Amino acid sequence: MMDSDVFVQSLQDLGVNFFTGVPDSILGGIIAELMNRRLYTPAVREDEAVGMAAGAYMAGKMPAVLMQNSGLGTSLNTLISLNVIYRQPCILIVSWRGQGGKDAPEHLVMGEVMPQFLDTMKIPHRTLTEKTAAEDFRWVADTFKKQQIPVALFITKGVVKGLHP
Amino acid sequence: MTMRPEQGTLISRAQAMAALLELLTDQPVVVCNGFPSREAQKIADRPTHFYMIGSMGNAPAIALGVALAKPNKQVVTFDGDGNVLMGMGTLATVGALKPKNFIHVVFDNEVYGTTGNQPTISNVVPLEKVAKAAGYVNTVRVLDRDDLVYEFQDLLKKDGPSMLLIKVNEFQEEAERILLDPPDLTKRFMNAIKG
Ligand SMILES: Cc1ncc(C[n+]2csc(CCOP(=O)(O)OP(=O)(O)O)c2C)c(N)n1
Numbered sequence: 001m002m003d004s005d006v007f008v009q010s011l012q013d014l015g016v017n018f019f020t021g022v023p024d025s026i027l028g029g030i031i032a033e034l035m036n037r038r039l040y041t042p043a044v045r046e047d048e049a050v051g052m053a054a055g056a057y058m059a060g061k062m063p064a065v066l067m068q069n070s071g072l073g074t075s076l077n078t079l080i081s082l083n084v085i086y087r088q089p090c091i092l093i094v095s096w097r098g099q100g101g102k103d104a105p106e107h108l109v110m111g112e113v114m115p116q117f118l119d120t121m122k123i124p125h126r127t128l129t130e131k132t133a134a135e136d137f138r139w140v141a142d143t144f145k146k147q148q149i150p151v152a153l154f155i156t157k158g159v160v161k162g163l164h165p
Numbered sequence: 166m167t168m169r170p171e172q173g174t175l176i177s178r179a180q181a182m183a184a185l186l187e188l189l190t191d192q193p194v195v196v197c198n199g200f201p202s203r204e205a206q207k208i209a210d211r212p213t214h215f216y217m218i219g220s221m222g223n224a225p226a227i228a229l230g231v232a233l234a235k236p237n238k239q240v241v242t243f244d245g246d247g248n249v250l251m252g253m254g255t256l257a258t259v260g261a262l263k264p265k266n267f268i269h270v271v272f273d274n275e276v277y278g279t280t281g282n283q284p285t286i287s288n289v290v291p292l293e294k295v296a297k298a299a300g301y302v303n304t305v306r307v308l309d310r311d312d313l314v315y316e317f318q319d320l321l322k323k324d325g326p327s328m329l330l331i332k333v334n335e336f337q338e339e340a341e342r343i344l345l346d347p348p349d350l351t352k353r354f355m356n357a358i359k360g
């Protein structure tokens with residue numbers, strides 16, 4: 001299991017310097033670490049977070065948005081009618097609720113279709129593992145810079161230390 | 166055009182926008198989707214303007230991102246009543262974060278003008294009061310051109326976040342679609358607000 005401070009430091013090392021989002025329990029440790037470092041601007045909806053990140057990007061920042069995968073549904077229109085068509089990249093740190101069908105009922109549909117859902121929107125994605133982390137982070141930064149659209153990094157339960165390990 | 170009671174003497178959104186744009190120079194302006202962007206492009210197309218063609222409701226969120234990243238630049242957003250209602254949560258985010266350099270202008274025609282004047286509910290929901298309750302520092306509602314110029318000049322001198330809500334009539338300029346491709350709008354805006 002990766003420590004939250006290692007995760008946050010890895011993103012900072014890539015140059016990420018604007019963090020916003022809406023919490024999920026899987027992301028609790030990461031958000032706590034971001035708050036400790038006074039790097040986190042809380043949003044009230046995921047589409048708002050994506051909009052803020054786009055503004056920050058245009059003002060010279062490298063932004064990341066943290067969200068539960070349900071938030072991909074909430075922010076879909078912003079992701080495609082702002083980020084994709086205007087070529088405004090951001091890093092989506094998405095917790096994968098409902099993975100493998102083992103979660104509360106509200107997570108099961110999105111948990112199952114999420115990768116295809118992003119494929120359909122042509123948003124590149126990858127799932128973080130502790131073993132491949134260095135490569136995963138490099139891929140995220142490269143994709144951000146080359147494609148100039150949102151890029152998603154999925155965080156499954158237990159890969160990054162949460163608030164209650 | 167059906168007149169609503171308050172509306173007899175109101176100016177149009179384009180007239181209000183022209184008056185505001187005369188008072189602005191190189192401030193970043195994020196304009197919501199629909200006719201507000203098209204009219205802004207027609208009245209005074211500046212590289213510091215970011216015209217939205219989609220993501221309805223997100224104009225203040227985008228402007229907030231700019232304002233937080235550039236705390237020394239005054240950032241303006243031109244918004245519509247339907248847009249504000251759709252992204253109303255952002256009033257709370259702005260009110261809580263209190264960026265001093267944030268000015269939110271709302272052209273309130275009480276309709277979704279761009280899609281054919283379907284009524285919104287801003288005739289019964291005073292959006293500047295919602296903003297005030299959410300924590301905006303200055304909120305003003307104006308009904309005519311003189312007040313609009315006076316109040317906007319005043320807000321430009323004050324620490325925000327501020328909301329200027331302008332009651333406008335339903336008149337819509339003939340204004341063409343946004344001319345630049347979206348990626349070019351992004352690049353132009355980024356270059357214009359550098360530094
Ligand atoms: C998510 C979404 N829903 C609906 C629309 C269609 N639409 C485009 S502009 C608009 C009206 C915007 O109303 P308002 O903000 O009051 O601006 P006005 O046109 O009155 O100036 C609507 C409903 C859209 N673009 N996106």
Ligand SMILES: [Mg+2]
Pocket residue numbers: 245246247272273274275276277278285
């Ligand atoms: Mg309207």
